[in-house]
Every structure is written in structure tokens, then in C-alpha cells.
Amino acid sequence: MARTIIFSSIGSCKYLMPFLLNQCGSLLYYLTLASTDLTLAVPICNSLAIIFTLIVGKALGEDIGGKRAVAGMVLTITGISLCITSSVSKT
Structure with missing residues (x-):
């Protein structure tokens, strides 16, 4: 019984679409993270995760x-902009 419930929920569109979007x-x-400088990528990704959570x-x-x-959100976006601007001006 429990296996049937688990497998039927995995095939459900209500479960599958958010899961694929998350992946x-x-x-x-x-x-x-692999293609950019970690001192810039990590703060941006973590900050944008909060922004996207609030928007959704x-x-x-x-x-x-x-x-x-x-x-x-405005302060976070301002901070991200400052990080990007400072890293672009260095290169």
C-alpha cells in the first residue's frame, strides 16, 4: 500500500514539475560555481536564493x-550589484 502511494506521487505532475525545476x-x-570566482559566485547565489524564494x-x-x-530585497540587489561592479572593475 505504501509503495503504491509513493510511486503514484512520483509520477504526478504536481510533484514532478517542482522537482525538475529544483533540479x-x-x-x-x-x-x-564551477565557472566563476567563488568570492563572487557564492554570495550572489545565496542572496538570489532568498530573492527568488520571496518572489515565488x-x-x-x-x-x-x-x-x-x-x-x-532592494538592499540585497544593491549589494549584489556592488559585488558585480567591483569584480568587473578589477578585470
């Missing part, structure tokens, strides 16, 4: 925290 994101993360949460109708969350 694509993980692949992109590792490709980014809002798209799904969750309460993301109002003005403070938006201010946090």
Missing part, C-alpha cells in the same frame, strides 16, 4: 512581510 536550479548553481512565495499568494521584505 535545474541546482544544476545552474553548480555550473555557476508572493506569486503563490503567501504573505512575504510587506515593506520590510521589499526593503530587504
Whole structure:
């Protein structure tokens, strides 16, 4: 009985689509880490993970925290921009 439930949920589109999207994101993360400077890639990937989580949460109708969350996203994007700008100017 339990095996039937597990195997039927794996074949379900409701399970399979988010799983595949998550795996694509993980692949992109590792490709980014392999091809760029770690001092730049790790902070950007970790910061963007928070941003994407908030954006997807809002798209799904969750309460993301109002003005403070938006201010946090703006500060995060500003920090990422500063990191990218400083690394580009070095090269």
C-alpha cells in the first residue's frame, strides 16, 4: 500500500514539475560555481536564493512581510550589484 502511494506521487505532475525545476536550479548553481570566482559566485547565489524564494512565495499568494521584505530585497540587489561592479572593475 505504501509503495503504491509513493510511486503514484512520483509520477504526478504536481510533484514532478517542482522537482525538475529544483533540479535545474541546482544544476545552474553548480555550473555557476564551477565557472566563476567563488568570492563572487557564492554570495550572489545565496542572496538570489532568498530573492527568488520571496518572489515565488508572493506569486503563490503567501504573505512575504510587506515593506520590510521589499526593503530587504532592494538592499540585497544593491549589494549584489556592488559585488558585480567591483569584480568587473578589477578585470
